[in-house]
Amino acid sequence: MMRPDSPRTAAANPPVQPMETNLTERDLIRRSATSSLPPPERQLTEVAKLIDVSKCIGCKACQSACIEWNDTNPAIEENVGVYTNPHDLTADMYTLMRFTEWVNPETDNLEWLIRKDGCMHCSDPGCLKACPSPGAIVQYSNGIVDFVHENCIGCGYCVKGCPFNIPRISKVDHKAYKCTLCSDRVAVGQGPACAKACPTKAIVFGTKEDMKKHADERIADLKSRGYANAGLYDPPGVSGTHVMYVLHHNDKPHIYADLPDNPRISPVVETWKGVTKYVGLAFMGVAAAGSLLHGILGRPNRVTEEDEEAAEELVERKPEARV
Amino acid sequence: MTEAERIQPGDAIHIGPPLTVDRYGPAARANHWVTAASLILLAISGLALFTPSLFFLTDFFGGGQNTRMLHPWFGIVLFVSFFVFFFQLWRANLWTRTDFVWLSRIGDLIAGHEERLPELEKYNAGQKFVFWAMSGLILILIVSGVIIWDQYFADATAIGTKRIAILAHSVAAVLIICVFILHVYAGIWTRGTLRAMTRGSVTGGWAWRHHRKWLRKLAGQHRVGPAE
Structure with missing residues (x-):
């Protein structure tokens, strides 16, 4: 069988034969602090992770899968009476379920909003724009934005460039860490670990086109059940993202633990870098x-x-x- | 007498021959060179992170990680040494009415007609500009620099604050490098100036030509040191 250039699902089982990586230097469309990047020889199909917050049950299987696949050891913290755990993204925790208790003013119902936070893999990545170190941040033609740690100098410019407050600098090796969209799995035809682990299919993975189609179905379903403002979060301010949300209240993304309503690279950062x-x-x-x-x-x-x-x-x- | 016209301690004439005038004591000179060295190291390491075309400068510091780690410490050294320097020099750098006159005729200076300019105390308007520009910019750089010193102060400020700080830091850095170039070039163009910061003294003729009021005052106020 012909191997597709990008995996179409996270549900497939891993291959039993060793595989060559399908993501190489030749697939880069952007490379930080590099002006003369040769154009890629091919265009990979754009991939995306779709997170349907309305289907999320807050089990944190995605967090566990992320920790396991990336072999990180987030510190055990204090319980301060909220479900969000750890309290924030860290250099060892690339994805985090953020829990918000929100009273809907229209219905007076308490809604428990759960959003899986992590790198959005922007088409126009602010981290990459801010990075001063050649090749420390790269973008593949399938849309994945990845940190290359041997080139990272730990300056924290990516933290200032990111419109979503995602990268974290490790106190141990002074390098920046974030979700890779499991680029090492995608490179061998597998979907991200979080999507594979999700028991309710709130996280699904595939081509960006397929994910948008799937989102349309989900949004139609939510609308039929009274969520008139349900919609897809694929913010145009960063030219779209490769992690998208289905939100039941897409008219006010900020209620989901401060998800930016109109994210874009800060004009201050644009001025600094321009x-x-x-x-x-x-x-x-x-x-x-x-x-x-x-x-x-x-x-x-x-x-x-x-x-x-x-x-x-x-x-x-x-x-x-x-x- | 205004503060700017007061003679600085340590300034004195040596009859010679040759006739020389003490301008900077050993402490001020040592301080000047610590400041100069740290400013140069800061400029090189900072420019490396300012633009990708100069990233190769990180090699001088042992790679990007080391450059990132060292740059703020150079900044601390500069701030402390300049801070001391500031209090040694600030009085003599206060702005006076003569400075406006001098500045309005700066074209004559560049054209080689320094005799058409008013007689000066220890510093001219250009030197005072360098002094105050350095003082102001170093203040901006140290404050904005600490805000973006993520290794120790990452949690102290919000990301929005850090963005403004990093923009201010780079603009101030560009300006201070320009002031630095002006300062170094003025010292080279005005021949006989460099020895004020190496040996600490200038020739009588230099003092007569560029800072005549200062020389007159030293001569008039018995500020004559023992002949060597």
Whole structure:
């Protein structure tokens, strides 16, 4: 059977034969701090993870699967009376169920909102734009944004570039960590570990096109059951994402533990990485070149013999000044 | 007499021959060079992270991780040494009315007619500009730098604050590098200046030509050291 360029589902069982990786340097469409990236030889089918918050039961199987596959050891923390555990994403916890108790003002019902937080794999990734280290952040033509740890310098610029507050810097090795969309699994035809572990199929994985179609069905179903504002969260401000949500209240994403309503790369970050860099380099270049040219062509300001004599005379004229 | 016109401790004439004038004591000079060295290290390591085309500069510090780790510490050294330096120099750098006149005729200076400019105390308007620009920019850089020093202060501020800090940090860094270039070039263009920061003294002629009021005052106020 012909192997598809990207896996179509997370449900498939792993192959029993060893496989070559299907994601290589040649599949990169963006590479941080790199201006001359050769265009990829092929275009992989775009993949996406779809998280249907209305089907999530908050079991945290996805978190466990993530920890297991990525072999991380999140610290055991204190229970402070909420289900969210650990309290935040960490360098050892790439995905986190965020629990919100929200009273719907229209129905006066308490709704328990559960959103699986993690990297959204933006088409226009702010982390990659901010990164100063060549090749520390890459984007594959299938949409996955990945951190390459041997190139990471731990500066934390990605943290400032990300519109979703996702990357975390490890206190142990000072490198940035986040969800990889299981790029190492996708490379060998497997879907992400979280999607595979999800017992209710709230997390599904496939081509971005298929996921949008599946979302349409889910949204139609939610609308038929009274959720008039149900919709797909695939924010255009970052040119769409490769992790998408089906939200029953898509008119107000912020109620889901501060999911940004209109995420985009911050204009401050754009200014820092854009005009500041070019104007700044021009300023410094002009100052340096101007000084050099003036040094070569201009006449230096030299002290003359007359100046020395005048100084002598001034001091001589005041004999009382001598000790 | 305004603060700017007060003679700084340690400034004195040596009859010679040759006639020399003490301008900076050993402590001020040592401080100046610590500040200079750390500013150069900061500029190189900072530019490496400022633009990918200069990322190769991280090699001088043992790679990107080390550059990221060292840069803030260079900043601490610079801040402390400049802080001391600031209190040694600030009085003599206060702005006076003469500075406006001098500045308005700066074209004559560049054209080689320094005699058309008013007589000056220890610092001219350009030197004062460098002093205050360095002071202000270093303050911006240390505050914004600590905000983005994630190794120790990651949790102290919100991401929105850090974004503004990193923008301010890079703009201030560009400006201070330009001021640094101006400072170094002015010192080279005005021949005989560098020895003020190496040997600590200038020739009588240099003082007469560039800071005549300062020289007159030293001569008039018996600030003459023993002949060497």
